[in-house]
Amino acid sequence: MRWRKISDAVVRRLPLYLRVLDEVVKSGDTPMISSQELGARAGVGSALVRKDLAWFGEFGKQGVGYEVEYLRSELKQILNMEREHNIILVGAGSLGIALARYTIRRYHMDDSFSLKLVGLFDHDPDKIGKAYEGISVFAMAEMESFVRKHNVQMAMITVPADAAQDIAMQLVNCGVRAILNLAPVKLTLPEHVQLLNADLTLELQRLAYYLAPGQTWE
Amino acid sequence: MRWRKISDAVVRRLPLYLRVLDEVVKSGDTPMISSQELGARAGVGSALVRKDLAWFGEFGKQGVGYEVEYLRSELKQILNMEREHNIILVGAGSLGIALARYTIRRYHMDDSFSLKLVGLFDHDPDKIGKAYEGISVFAMAEMESFVRKHNVQMAMITVPADAAQDIAMQLVNCGVRAILNLAPVKLTLPEHVQLLNADLTLELQRLAYYLAPGQTWE
Numbered sequence: 001m002r003w004r005k006i007s008d009a010v011v012r013r014l015p016l017y018l019r020v021l022d023e024v025v026k027s028g029d030t031p032m033i034s035s036q037e038l039g040a041r042a043g044v045g046s047a048l049v050r051k052d053l054a055w056f057g058e059f060g061k062q063g064v065g066y067e068v069e070y071l072r073s074e075l076k077q078i079l080n081m082e083r084e085h086n087i088i089l090v091g092a093g094s095l096g097i098a099l100a101r102y103t104i105r106r107y108h109m110d111d112s113f114s115l116k117l118v119g120l121f122d123h124d125p126d127k128i129g130k131a132y133e134g135i136s137v138f139a140m141a142e143m144e145s146f147v148r149k150h151n152v153q154m155a156m157i158t159v160p161a162d163a164a165q166d167i168a169m170q171l172v173n174c175g176v177r178a179i180l181n182l183a184p185v186k187l188t189l190p191e192h193v194q195l196l197n198a199d200l201t202l203e204l205q206r207l208a209y210y211l212a213p214g215q216t217w218e
Numbered sequence: 219m220r221w222r223k224i225s226d227a228v229v230r231r232l233p234l235y236l237r238v239l240d241e242v243v244k245s246g247d248t249p250m251i252s253s254q255e256l257g258a259r260a261g262v263g264s265a266l267v268r269k270d271l272a273w274f275g276e277f278g279k280q281g282v283g284y285e286v287e288y289l290r291s292e293l294k295q296i297l298n299m300e301r302e303h304n305i306i307l308v309g310a311g312s313l314g315i316a317l318a319r320y321t322i323r324r325y326h327m328d329d330s331f332s333l334k335l336v337g338l339f340d341h342d343p344d345k346i347g348k349a350y351e352g353i354s355v356f357a358m359a360e361m362e363s364f365v366r367k368h369n370v371q372m373a374m375i376t377v378p379a380d381a382a383q384d385i386a387m388q389l390v391n392c393g394v395r396a397i398l399n400l401a402p403v404k405l406t407l408p409e410h411v412q413l414l415n416a417d418l419t420l421e422l423q424r425l426a427y428y429l430a431p432g433q434t435w436e
Binding site for chain 2: 081
């Protein structure tokens with residue numbers, strides 16, 4: 001079963017809900033959670049919580065709420081977190097290494113995060129052969145065969161702006177279907193590829209908009 | 219002059235337009251740009267470009283387009299990039315240091331990025347006193363006086379999840395008005411504070427949604 005045409009606005013709230021449920025399970029709180037509480041802890045209105053979840057099934061009982069463990073396991077399945085996915089990172093600069101560490105830590109610490117970093121790639125001979133948290137840096141020339149061999153469908157890109165488009169297309173050509181791009185450049189990729197830009201330059205500039213002296217936003 | 223009630227969806231596209239104009243200026247291309255070209259290069263429809271910019275003034279001439287240098291200088295002003303802003307980063311772990319390097323590089327390389335990192339903060343005695351790209355790591359105890367002294371209105375938070383809320387409130391209490399949060403936790407802050415969460419765990423989980431076998435999204 002798959003759900004088509006569900007808007008990305010809905011999809012992007014699902015991990016928030018999952019995180020709240022993870023916390024509830026961890027703290028050993030009540031076995032049920034109301035849409036009010038789930039919403040409050042996720043920063044979303046309760047009506048929207050109910051609407052979002054209704055896209056995927058009838059998880060709640062009116063007046064009672066959601067069974068925490070059940071909803072959590074359903075959300076993990078919807079987000080494809082019930083099985084491991086191999087992921088690689090291209091560009092082992094300081095940002096790349098930091099992200100690699102972060103991703104590995106999440107994989108080991110969060111029960112609901114099943115993306116497993118299996119390789120780093122860089123063109124710098126000084127970096128190739130090194131390892132970070134047990135994950136090796138490979139040469140760019142090995143990337144395509146590695147992706148195919150390990151069935152990698154997801155990648156993070158932290159290379160300089162002028163290299164990102166070529167690398168992304170190489171990845172797509174050998175089967176990658178989801179890319180988190182941290183290079184400060186807009187990528188143009190085939191429609192079937194899911195692209196997410198985490199461009200901190202743009203985010204910081206956007207924040208600065210709100211810094212005008214005497215600025216009030218109501 | 220300030221523009222009220224302009225939606226964040228508009229604001230988040232302005233840095234994209236600015237980046238395109240930066241590129242056009244750099245490449246020494248034509249002095250004019252049409253909304254079609256600006257849109258195509260920013261990944262936005264031309265009608266939306268015209269609508270977004272019209273919120274802030276009449277920058278274009280029908281049938282001719284926008285004067286590149288003029289629109290660029292106006293956008294820089296709107297985004298408060300025409301003058302420097304001091305910014306700090308709290309949490310000098312590997313992600314923090316990488317972000318610090320990234321921000322400093324942008325400041326030196328991008329003419330339209332005027333956020334100047336002036337201090338790093340951490341509680342680890344081994345880190346305090348070190349410097350990265352010329353920026354020192356200070357003790358947490360010095361943070362409040364530093365923020366006041368240097369008129370810091372913007373901060374990046376890269377501390378562990380359980381410390382982020384307290385630190386954010388400390389920052390807000392001494393005058394910070396815009397926060398980029400990279401800690402994997404939802405912060406609750408006063409309404410006048412502009413908060414932007416760059417939570418990579420959530421982003422990666424959201425991407426994974428689209429990885430289902432045989433998934434098509436039309």
